[in-house]
Amino acid sequence: MGASHRQIQGLLVTLAGGACLPNAIPPSERKLLATWTVSPKWRMAKDTTIWENSNGESYPFGVWIANYAASYAANVMVQVLIEEVFGFNTTSGLGPGTVSGFYGVGGCLNPNDNNDPQCGTEVPTKYHLNMEAWVNGYPLVWKNLQLEHPKTAPDDLGSMGYAGYAGSFLTEEVITTAHKTEGIALQYYKFWNASWYEPSKYTNTITDFNLSRWLKPCMNSDSVFMDDTTMRRHIQFTGDLDGLVLNTSNSRYYAKCQDGYFWRAPSCRGNASQCVPFVTGGSGWSIEEMMQKSVVLYMPLGLAVAAGWTEYTQIPFHYPKMQVYWWVPDPSFLELAPQMMQWAPLDKRGWANGYQVSQLGSIPIKKLVSRDLMVLAPNVRSFVSNIMISLKQMDEILLDQKNTSATWEDATCKWLLANEPVWRSWIPDESQCFPGFGLYDSVLKDFVDARENATNKIICQVYSVFRKALQSRYTAGLKWMM
Incomplete structure (x- = not known):
């Protein structure tokens, strides 16, 4: 996952100041990492290498943070423990998302440039840890980095203890009301078939929206609604020519938005008052998926893109009875207790070919360390390998930080002080x-x-x-x- 620096501009961490833990190693006693190289003189039996400090270079333990809330929570929490329990000086780097974390921990000189990250320079990396990495969300980037730069590519130390999910969510209020009133479970796609059910009885509709206040016009140049390749796939998998417009001057397809903001599914194309809003962010996260689902599954949805990050995070609080694109863990809509929509079981072949009407699988959230951490600080590497935190525990940190506007250092410190038995179990025998x-x-x-x-x-x-x-x-x- 990722977001722009402006999107999370209020979440920057401040790591200066006092200690968190009662028995913290004080700053004056903290140490630096030192680079080590293979000694040409000695080798142990069974090809185990003796190392020596070749040039005396030393530097702080580097933590790479991606610019979204759960990454701040996980990385800052671990950074506090590395400083105060293991006694290392630390520094942090910041990037827009998971891919920059690959490059930062992988020793690339320009990790925030996806086009030219400058990897494989053989210069020791200054970043050694990246928690909360959505590795399986970028399989080709990860695979290529491992193949092209095997000496410096990050090590995957396994799951954080929970999986990530992204897709359409429905607020608890809608689900509860529909179940109490009619005995239907609107979190399941079968109850959205407009031939049998009328979900708009329990939701907002697209006619409720102040369109220009909240939404990006479909004709916006960066909108997925204007992407010819995406729209042609929509025709291929749904045959829904009526939902598109062909520009005869350039032979390109774009979405037909009757009011300029919402694309309507066939089941409510003729009656906007029956169209339930699905709102997403960016240039149209998950729009292609939801266009296919709404046609194939005959769901009465109106799809739109929020005007910006601020609007995206506020819309569900102004219009809480709707579907919204979201991912977890993330604090944006936790107060609304949304539940993820449940689709037919994952069809891997279908998704691989572009057919997106089944459930998208969960994504394991990983812990990444630099390849040389086994030499620089093997006890810290073992500690990171031991870390297991539940989604409920992560949500506690995220919601507390959101509600209190605390720094990430203060929010994670509060959790560490209240959950010492949990993190103590991660500390290896020295x-x-x-x-x-x-x-x-x-x-x-x-x-x-x-x-x-x-x-x-x-x-x-x-x-x-x-x-x-x-x-x-x-x-x-x-x-x-x-």
Whole structure:
């Protein structure tokens, strides 16, 4: 998912200030990451590599944030823990959406330029984490990055613990009223067939709208209603020539909007008072899908695009009895408790070919880390891998931030303080070592052979090429090759 910087301009995080957690590692004691390269002198058995700090370069732990609410919530929450529990200095980068996160964590020099992100430069990335990534929403971009730049492409550490959904939502008020009155479940598409049901009895209609106040004209140059390729697919899959206009001067099709703002489905094309509004944003998110559904499933819908982001986020509060395009997790309409419309089971082949009348599947929301994080901070990598948060928990953070207008640091801190058992379970044992690392006495500043009987704090530390460290591991029973 993604949005423009102006769309989320009120959500920027402020990470300066006091600590969140009672026992936070203070800023004066926080450390930097350091770059490491393969030592040419030593290798461990079984091809496990010894690393050395080659040039002394160091920098803060970089967190990449996409410019939408759930990304702020997830990334800032983890950023607080990386600072205050793991003791790293951090910095953050900002991009418009998931794809910029791929490039930011993937070491690309210009991650916000989709046309030329400048990847594969072999320069160590300064961004090491991106939470809340909609990886499956951009499969080709992800696949190409992994194939073309395997040394630097991000690692996928699995699900956040919930899936994302995007599509048409209907407010709880409509669903409840229709069920109590007539025993029908308007969240299911079969109850929208105009041959049998009249859903407009429970909803707003397109005649309620102040059109120019809220909506973008269909003839707007950036509207999907004006896209010839999309409209030709509509003919291909529905045969609905009456819903389109052919411009004879350039042989291009565009949508027929009788009032200039709403495209009407065949089942209410002759009677606007029976057309239920479906409103979306951008240039027309999901318009093609809903045009197909409204024709094939005989649904009395009027489809329109909000004039801008502000209008898009306000329309459902002014006209709450309608269908609206939305995605979760997102705080925009949480107060209305919308439910996602339920369609026929997913037809993967149909969607792959452009036929969009079935349920679009959920999208796993992923945790991405830089390829070199296993060397730079393996304990943090393990911590990120352990993170699991439910959609309900994410919604709590999002709705609290929206209602209080708190900074993302304050909103996530509030959640962390109230849910310590949850995030404590994500923290790995610091003395569980990874290949290329050894047990290190943080007071004596030396490697040890065992954690038993140690009086000082034992952590994992990357090996240097010094023979003393190598010899210490040799006595523990490992073979070394020179």
